[in-house]
Amino acid sequence: MTLSILPTFTTVQRKASHKHWVEVAHKTAEKLRADVVERDSANLPPFAAKKILQDSGLLPLNIPRSLGGEGLNLHEAFELVQIIARADNSTGQLLGYHYLFQVFPYLDIEGERAQQLATDSITNRWLFSSTGTPQGSQVQAQRVEGGYIINGLKPFATGSRVADQIFARVFTAEGDRIALLVDTTVDGVVLHDDWDVLGSRGTATNSIEFRDVFVAQEAVIADVGPTDADREVYKTLSTLGFQLLFGTVYLAAAEGAFLEALGYTRDTSRPWFHADVQKATDDPYIVRTYGELASKLQALSALVQQATDSLDWLISQGKEITLEQRSAVAENIVAAKITAHEVSLEVTQRVFDVTGARATKTELGLDRHWRDVRTHTLHDPVAYKCKELGTYLLNGELPVPSAYQ
Known part of the structure; x- marks a missing residue:
């Protein structure tokens, strides 16, 4: 259930496991609140906030239960986001974006590929992000042996400065779109430190650039067609x-x-x-x-x-x-x-x-x-x-x- 500032009463019962994570989220929010003003004023990339999220155990929770996650539904996951975002809205946004991008691949992959992705996500405590806004120039993909070479600059990509995995939709030479995952540590991924704005400073919504980045075929999630329609x-x-x-x-x-x-x-x-x-x-x-x-x-x-x-x-x-x-x-x-x-x-x-x-x-x-x-x-x-x-x-x-x- 969505939280409110007044006490509410409902017949809907939380699962015992979710009650535990609600408590964890409150404790995590207190840690973030302790220095949120200082971090906001400093306008630094949120590496410290990311570490707090990783240590809390909140990151993998909406990975399907069949693959080793908690299988939190959207309602349960967003309740945790709300708790964090009350204290530190930027970090709450990071967690919310992460939850959404983390589960996108499971719409299109299954079996061993899905299990491997879930296992890697849990083991490595990955934070997911994306290439951001669909407006402006698009990332281009060129087919090569074993995968694709991608190039392009995206001006706003929430969380990408501190993310481990980037969920990207890129355009092929034929005008089609493919969805793929990009490891931010590979050669050619440039995470610019250029997010200096009025608010949401801790969301790391900087620009991200791909310079001849090779993405293996195994990291390609799906052909998503020319448009979402x-x-x-x-x-x-x-x-x-x-x-x-x-x-x-x-x-x-x-x-x-x-x-x-x-x-x-x-x-x-x-x-x-x-x-x-x-x-x-x-x-x-x-x-x-x-x-x-x-x-x-x-x-x-x-x-x-x-x-x-x-x-x-x-x-x-x-x-x-x-x-x-x-x-x-x-x-x-x-x-x-x-x-x-x-x-x-x-x-x-x-x-x-x-x-x-x-x-x-x-x-x-x-x-x-x-x-x-x-x-x-x-x-x-x-x-x-x-x-x-x-x-x-x-x-x-x-x-x-x-x-x-």
Whole structure:
């Protein structure tokens, strides 16, 4: 279940193993929170955060149970992401991207190949990333004996600076696309250190370059066709996973800001001298603002929960899902993402209204939550999501599967 800032009660029971990993995620979040402000200010590649994730045991959890993993479903995995992202949104994003890219190959490979990949991932504690945005120039692949030579530069590739394995979709000379895994330690992989932005600083969304990189045939996952619209419907759910991940980390950023502000108001904030109260927690305007923000967070949490349930249901239907079913679930996720965009930006900036001027001190780092969502909400323009949802409802137009729909 999606977490919320208020106690919730449900008949849904977590598996015992998942309860354990929820506890691990909370402990890991505390470790990350201890120096998150310093790491954010330093704007260094997140090697330290990666090491914490590796040591926690969280990385291999959504590898299928039949292959030696825990087999966490999307709902369970994203709950762990939410816990981490409340404390350190950048690292939460890294974990979420990792979970998605880690399971993509198992849509297309099976048997010994799948088992070997799973074993290597668990043994080596690999962190997965990708070549990032489908916009701009594409990575090109040239067929050679035993595999491919790939070349190209991608300007934004979340996590690639610290990743061990890159999930890449590259174009062949014939205009087709193939999916493959690239080891970041091989010759010709250049991980540029050029991620210097307003927020999401610890996501290592730097550019990645391939200079005559040889990729063996064994590392080729699949021929994925010219576009996602040409793939079987059940193999196009990765985009829905990413859109849901974005809504989840925006919710987590807003919750993180809200919870930090609560603690600050209780312990440090002083009442305004016109308030005629002794404690900031008795100021009626502060109390009302917290109530407003909490209600919006609860509404967003419920919407993300509904979207997550919908996607988990869709995945459970297997290979027989229809484009109509996919579209209905996609638009549930779109609604959650639009709302997450708006609520996260509002909550992360309005927390200063209830904490006061001293809460703007750099050493507190309360602004990092707003900077994170302000940066990442630009990933794909929310106006186009509103248009997509409106067109679906008004005209019955189904979104064509793509990198953003």
